[in-house]
Amino acid sequence: MSEPAARTDPPFAPLAINVPLVRKILVRFIQNEVRKVGFERVVLGLSGGVDSSLAARLAAEALGPAAVKAFLLPYRGSDPRSRADAMAVVEQLGISCQEIDISPQIDSYFARFPEADQRRRGNKMARERMTILYDQSWAWRALVLGTSNKTELLLGYGTIYGDMASAINPLGDLYKTQVWELAEGLGVPTQIVQKAPTADLWAGQSDETELGFQYRVVDRLLYYLIDRRYRVAELEAEGFDRRFVEQVVRTVRDNQYKRRLPVIAKLSSRTIDREFRYPRDWGH
Template identity: 60%
Template sequence: MTRLAAIPSELMIDAGLAKAMLVTMIREEVHKVGFKRVIFGLSGGIDSALAAALAAEALGPENVKGIVMPYKSSSPESLADAGLVAEKLGIESVVVDITQQVDAYFENSTTPGSGDQKIWNLRRGNKMARERMTILYDRSMVDNSLVLGTSNKTELLLGYGTLYGDMASAVNPLGDLYKTQVWQLAAALDLPEKVIEKPPTADLWSGQSDEAEIGYSYVEIDRIFYYLVDHRMTQARLVRMGFNTDLVEALSKLLRRSQYKRCLPVVAKLGRRTIDRDFRYPRDWGY
């Protein structure tokens, strides 16, 4: 596969080991809180396909449900790929078109307009992501299931996701895997080559491409994040190592500016014990 051939050695993972750890993690984190099932947004991309494959292995395919939530501008190819993934994994998938509920909001006369096309696209994209989130959480209650996250480490570090939209979940098995590592694990789990090879896209409009929008390839981005984050190297050192100065600076800035998306909202301290400051309990408290 061309994508795999381009991955440099520092980003290579032991896929068997990663799979064993993630399957254990999903099974335990779902079962210990009293659930058997997960539900997730099945986009037709590789992230949701991988999360689903791991969950199907951990919980059994009968306990994994994908919700495909196209908007009118979503690519038909994504819909077809979502079906391909569901069939391959033997999981149930349901299509819920979100066009009506998204358009109803923007067509409402009290919703402010926007002259700038870029802002407009961003607002529409965020609205779609948040509508999808509400659908997943609502259905998770009906199915007595947990919402499975599909955000990978690269997009979490970039802030390339919608806060309280696609970033919302109960359990995220992919959050410590860079995009290039998602591809490796997906290949090891025998997910469709077509889905691994196609250009990654947020699919907010037809023909959109992450890499075109960000301006750099995931291989370049992942290598820089690997050294900046995992090895705590300075920007100056990365430049000395031969990385593109502009890209190193741009990624460092994105990392800082998106930190808020990776935190709880700021809570003003007033009392003796304040949530997340000096009221500290594990998430698995009581389970």
């Protein structure tokens, strides 16, 4: 992936969104799902990337900037530009923020496992950040705001019980290209919308290099595959390479476990989530 591919160019019409409409639905979603369960505030991890910047933007509008606390949770290998971008969002929105360097706890743990590779370390960092956010949410009586988008959730490009963990997620039904469109429309700083996406788990990491394809390409495929339920032959007729289609189908399938609660061994006649089915908003 040599070219920076942060923008939908040319735009893919079926994924184009009405920005004011989506903004209204998501802002009210946050207001409604936070307040009706007795909360007023949210915390989120702010990485300086477009997803968390957009989530912060929506939460600040929904609950007011005083009700949003962003946590900058860098590791010593994190790109300093990520911090600068996150601070630009904090200042733009007038939300509060706190920085907690996770290097000591990560390094202390991996001193015992020096052989750990980058992916293992990256997952541990994501879960370290999760435990901090949940602890801080308890301390501040807030909910943890999720920032995973639909592309990541489908491809399993996230850490289970790490960045994929949250109480409510306003972005989970928006593909990455739609996140870009909404972020741009809502005035998320341009340098954040336009930079190449990265999980920033190690220096120079790029989502698209690691995934092996560009978001704007895979989002088109996922739209046909998931939203429109095209068959492989129909996708080939749309111009998608068969091997690419099969790779993405396999990736979506192999990551299904990340989108589900743990499998429970069935014994009784009323097992949680099988016969015991209640809405999350039970009584609200």
